[in-house]
Amino acid sequence: MVQSSFESDLQKKIVNAFEIFDQDGTRTVDIREIGTIMRSLGCCLSEADLQDILVELEDEDSPGYVNLETFLPMMTKFLLDQRFHPASSNKLLQAFQMFDADKKGYLTQAELTHFLTQDGECFTQDEMEEMLSAAVDPQSGHINYKEYVSHLVSENL
CATH class of the missing domain: 1.10.238.10 (EF-hand)
Incomplete structure (x- = not known):
């Protein structure tokens, strides 16, 4: 599947937001930062929505952390689908x-x-x-x- 320029730019934006919280450069962040990252990308989600997402994102091998490879496709889909879009x-x-x-x-x-x-x-x-x-x-x-x-x-x- 060919990735559009828009989608590529969107993914760069997601990676940049994620990397701000990736202090060690390990492509992982503390799970407690995911809500902040998502909100910085324009998502307006409830705490209940966030908790559901965290269950899916949490790294099984490193509990309490989320890796970029798991976060990037999910966040890209949320943004492309305009899920958790702010109110008008x-x-x-x-x-x-x-x-x-x-x-x-x-x-x-x-x-x-x-x-x-x-x-x-x-x-x-x-x-x-x-x-x-x-x-x-x-x-x-x-x-x-x-x-x-x-x-x-x-x-x-």
């Missing part, structure tokens, strides 16, 4: 608007923290702090979610 800007905006019952156009830090740490797949304290550091308008102290979504989408281009 409209979907993100709708999600924020659901939290904004008063239709103010913004959320307070307390409101957003409450919504994202109470139900469903909750943010950790570190994840919440990281999000707030990027989302909060320094002048008002609020999250103007239209601006934040615009910022998120422009970062993914």
Whole structure:
């Protein structure tokens, strides 16, 4: 099967992301880094999805590690199939608007923290702090979610 230029470039991108975490140059990484690598490649996956993937990827001969030869074809397929593709800007905006019952156009830090740490797949304290550091308008102290979504989408281009 002939590999397209796009697929070849995609695989180079995957290898480069993987190699950042391959400190010893052994073509293996600690299994705990796989979620970070996948997210750096634009995948938006749940912890449950990640755990299912890790079961498939973990090296049987070296538990706790994933080798590039196993990771590369799976990750290539995920990206080509647009599996775990990020939500559109409209979907993100709708999600924020659901939290904004008063239709103010913004959320307070307390409101957003409450919504994202109470139900469903909750943010950790570190994840919440990281999000707030990027989302909060320094002048008002609020999250103007239209601006934040615009910022998120422009970062993914």
